[in-house]
Amino acid sequence: MLIELLRLGHRLPRDERISTHVALVARAFGASAITYTGQHDSGLEESVVRICERWGGKTISGKFSASYEKSAVSFIKSKKRAGFSIVHLTMYGMPLMEKISAIRACEKILIVVGSEQVPPEIYQLADYNISVTNQPHSEVAALAIVLDRLMDGKELKTGSEGFDLDGEISITPSERGKILKERPS
Amino acid sequence: MLIELLRLGHRLPRDERISTHVALVARAFGASAITYTGQHDSGLEESVVRICERWGGKTISGKFSASYEKSAVSFIKSKKRAGFSIVHLTMYGMPLMEKISAIRACEKILIVVGSEQVPPEIYQLADYNISVTNQPHSEVAALAIVLDRLMDGKELKTGSEGFDLDGEISITPSERGKILKERPS
Numbered sequence: 109m110l111i112e113l114l115r116l117g118h119r120l121p122r123d124e125r126i127s128t129h130v131a132l133v134a135r136a137f138g139a140s141a142i143t144y145t146g147q148h149d150s151g152l153e154e155s156v157v158r159i160c161e162r163w164g165g166k167t168i169s170g171k172f173s174a175s176y177e178k179s180a181v182s183f184i185k186s187k188k189r190a191g192f193s194i195v196h197l198t199m200y201g202m203p204l205m206e207k208i209s210a211i212r213a214c215e216k217i218l219i220v221v222g223s224e225q226v227p228p229e230i231y232q233l234a235d236y237n238i239s240v241t242n243q244p245h246s247e248v249a250a251l252a253i254v255l256d257r258l259m260d261g262k263e264l265k266t267g268s269e270g271f272d273l274d275g276e277i278s279i280t281p282s283e284r285g286k287i288l289k290e291r292p293s
Numbered sequence: 294m295l296i297e298l299l300r301l302g303h304r305l306p307r308d309e310r311i312s313t314h315v316a317l318v319a320r321a322f323g324a325s326a327i328t329y330t331g332q333h334d335s336g337l338e339e340s341v342v343r344i345c346e347r348w349g350g351k352t353i354s355g356k357f358s359a360s361y362e363k364s365a366v367s368f369i370k371s372k373k374r375a376g377f378s379i380v381h382l383t384m385y386g387m388p389l390m391e392k393i394s395a396i397r398a399c400e401k402i403l404i405v406v407g408s409e410q411v412p413p414e415i416y417q418l419a420d421y422n423i424s425v426t427n428q429p430h431s432e433v434a435a436l437a438i439v440l441d442r443l444m445d446g447k448e449l450k451t452g453s454e455g456f457d458l459d460g461e462i463s464i465t466p467s468e469r470g471k472i473l474k475e476r477p478s
Contacts, residue, residue: 129431136428200471205449231469241448242464243321246314249437264390279427284416286385
């Protein structure tokens with residue numbers, strides 16, 4: 109299953125950290141790429157490149173990447189033509205668990221996460237408008253839960269059962285300390 | 294199971310939105326309160342009050358609340374004396390799934406989420422240092438996944454199986470629109 113992400117309406121400086129969190133969750137939970145619209149932000153793209161250089165960015169379709177697009181609508185339309193199903197996360201949408209089997213049957217998925225105001229056209233273009241609870245909380249949390257359910261918790265597994273992002277550095281889990289392992293070059 | 298949250302080292306304006314997301318995830322995913330240290334921020338507390346007024350804040354131990362504490366260490370120690378188990382989320386910790394059964398057996402849990410640099414003392418005070426993946430991503434996502442696993446996905450359920458936060462307004466899930474329901478007063 110190929111999963112990509114679209115972050116709508118990135119605003120500076122307001123969304124700087126939230127969009128970075130969205131990108132890092134996408135990477136750590138098994139998505140292959142993030143595209144964003146709104147304000148262009150080379151800082152966001154550089155953060156993603158930096159993390160991928162050190163911590164790895166191997167995905168099922170190449171290296172994890174962040175890129176900018178001007179128009180969300182044209183981007184979504186081009187993804188639909190390329191066979192992607194569009195899953196828009198909104199607290200007004202249908203409960204995730206009612207739609208998860210249908211979404212899991214899709215081969216290619218574009219998850220769309222909004223910022224403040226999402227244009228009505230996005231709701232129309234989406235194949236699924238999905239809510240992760242019908243309460244106001246966080247697009248970062250909603251994305252994590254959706255990816256977790258799509259990946260069947262693979263991101264929480266270790267060793268050969270989990271994701272191998274193929275980084276230069278990695279962590280050895282520990283009860284109380286911080287153990288960082290550098291890959292011998 | 295009573296779950297409370299401690300957010301460490303809140304900084305303004307840097308953490309304004311991330312800490313709000315942490316608070317809203319805590320509320321929507323079944324925790325009963327958030328306490329934060331770092332800079333005092335009446336805006337954060339007011340946001341939580343405002344959301345609870347409109348969307349509800351009923352928890353198993355009263356109304357969801359946000360409050361400030363000066364010292365994380367004294368606060369954690371007082372919670373330990375009150376019988377709470379301390380679960381500190383850190384990417385250096387032990388994989389969540391290895392410890393989840395032990396944590397689920399606790400009656401009262403204080404989940405601690407850090408900001409940039411967490412003092413070594415917190416790792417020592419914690420009963421569990423827990424990682425949600427060993428990759429850098431987001432405390433908002435980590436918190437959502439931990440609460441989801443502790444609540445066994447209850448936050449995603451609807452009707453009598455889910456949480457009833459008892460709000461003035463609520464959403465009726467819909468395939469394409471936005472349906473907001475006001476409770477008759």
